[in-house]
Amino acid sequence: MFEEKIRGLEQKINCEYGNIAGMVVLKNNETLYENYFNGYTPTDTFHVFSVTKSIVSILIGIAIDKGYIKNVDQKVLDFFPDYTIKKGEKTIQTITIKHLLTMTAPYKFRWTPYAKVFSSKDWVKxxxxxxxxKKPAGEFRYMEEIGPDILTGILTRATGRPVLDFAQEFLFSPLGITVPSNIILYTSKLHVAFVKKNNASGWVADESGTNTAGWGLTLTAMDMAKIGQLYLKEGKWNGRQIVSSAWVRESTTEHSRWKKEDLPYGYLWWTKIVNGYAAMGNSGNVIYVNPSKKVVVSVAALFQPAAKDIIEFINKEIETIV
Structure with missing residues (x-):
């Protein structure tokens, strides 16, 4: 019966979700299902887009656990004492780490100035x-690529070391995840090529060496599943507390809400998604955690504009099997 359901699942993937390249399903810490499509293998890495945000959330939690950051209510500008505040600017002085984590920080633009930011050498600045x-902090405004980078800037300033080095020591290496090096995109053509490339390996950084926070990380499908399993086990990995259980609970609790889509948001994690919570990225890249069933689902997907809803697919096709 299980094999018959799996055949139906894979037929659905091939017919309707053709950009899926890898999928891992864990239940009770065991691999229930793992398969790859479109010629990809377990060792291939994928640009996971906004799933990067949830990884950065974990790193912020680890930095707080270790005392590099006091708490989420610390002001953003505490970490940038050399930043010159423009005359008349008041709102920026009130913005906290929590505002960035919950997508409730205000910005001065209506249309995101991608070219202006990405053509600069220091994306954080x-x-x-x-x-x-002019608007006070507190209103939800989802920032896809520009905005979260301030958090990796904070990590760099707080820890005194590159974000990738910090992540390697305290998150990636303990979980057996390999992110070999930074990827620098010197031109707009390289930027576009990276987004569309399906076998890049590393983590995008600006020319100053600060890693992106809203996109730009590459992982394997199993790497993504490991992150989900870490959160399912409340921050523990092989008996070692990687990030505090308090942070796992806090980061997956609703703190804000995207009213337009009626989606609750934690600390760079989407909460109350079907029967759990999720890290979600463009094109259907997902880490989904269902604590009640002790299930983790990771989907690594190829870039595809307007990709079909992977969460709906997980709910209808995968959760019924597990």
Whole structure:
């Protein structure tokens, strides 16, 4: 019966979700299903787009656990004492780490100035220049690529070391995840090529060496599943507490809500998604965790504009099997 359901699942993937390249399903810490499509293998890495945000959330939690950051209510500008506040700017002085984590920080632009930020050598500084404005903090505004980089800037300033080095020591290496090096995209053509490339390996950084926070990380499908399993086990991996259980609970609790889509948001994690919570990225890249069933589902997907809803697919096709 199980094999028959799996055949039906894979037929559905091939017919309706053709950009899926890898899928892992864990239940009770065991691999229930793992398969790859479109010629990809277990060792291939994928740009996971906004799933990167949830990884950065974990790193912020680890930095707080270790005392590099006091708490989420610490002001953003505490970490940038050399930043010059423009005359008349008041809102930027009130913005906290929590505002960035919950997508409730205000910005001065209506249309995201991608070219302006990505053509600069320091994306954190360019983003700080856009932070604040006339509106007070508190209203949900989802920032896909520009905005979260301030968090990796904070990590760099707080720990005194590159984000990738910090992540390697305290998150990636303990979980057996390999992210070999930074990827620098010097031109817009390289930027576009990276987004569409399906076998890049590393983590995008600006020319100053600060890693992206909203996109740009590459992982294997099993790497993604490991992150989900870490959260399912409340921050523990092989008996070692990687990030505190308090942070896992807090980061997957609703703190804000995207009213337009009626989607609750934690600390860079989407909460109350079907029967759990999820890290979600463009094109259907997903880490989904169902605590009640002790199930983790990771989907690594190829870039595809307007990809079909993977969460709906997980709910209808995978959760019925497990």
């Amino acid at each position: 360019a983003t700080l220049d856009l932070l604040g404005g």
